Amino acid sequence: MTLILFNKPYDVLSQFTDRGSPTTRATLSDYIDVPGVYPAGRLDRDSEGLLLLTDDGRLQSRIADPKFKLPKTYWVQVEGVPDDDALHRLRSGVMLNDGLTRPAEAERIAPPDIWPRTPPIRVRQSIPDTWLSLTITEGRNRQVRRMTAAVGYPTLRLIRWRIGDWMLDDLAPGAWRAA
Known part of the structure; x- marks a missing residue:
């Protein structure tokens, strides 16, 4: 194998x-x-x-x-600074157009020491960005991006860090x- x-x-x-x-x-x-x-x-x-x-x-x-619910952890750079309510919503499940997501593990993290992206993300001087660690156990199409957008914080960069x-x-x- x-x-x-x-x-x-x-x-x-x-x-x-x-x-x-x-x-x-x-x-x-x-x-x-x-x-x-x-x-x-x-x-x-x-x-x-x-x-x-x-x-x-x-x-x-x-x-x-x-169906095996293998956890997948993503490092997500979002536009803005998610408040505790947004994190709670991610942890409770978010209503998307294809139904309620399973609860996720979600927390703010320090910017990770990672490679630069080519091309770089768009940066707006007047809007801060924040890194989140988000662990989900399902895999809907563009799910993490849709979840962060649904709670008001669009994804700028998405890195899958872990699978199981x-x-x-x-x-x-x-x-x-x-x-």
Whole structure:
């Protein structure tokens, strides 16, 4: 069994080919040359961080399928400074257009010591930003971004730091290692 931890850079698709796009976009094949592995779950093109790849279909299902409730931790840079009420709402579950989310673990954190993003996020001098650690146990489409927006704090940058027991640690963007 092969399991790969990959730090997906911003603007890279979580698949090995880019079908249907008139322009060529970066894919996993630009970074990983290991036959027979497939991503266990997704990470949006505009998100960064941990993506697991495996050649084991059972493990892939266990990681990706929401019924297993595998916790995923994200470091989220949001616009503004979320108050205690916003954090409480994230912890209680947020009503989205596709229903109420499961409760999340949510806390403000110090800005993490991480790589710069290319291109950088948009910065507005008059509006501060804050980093949150948000742990969810489901995987709806763009869920973290929709949750922070629903409580009034749009996401500027999103990095998946952990999936279950696997963490990014010191893995550089575009780098991978076998678990």
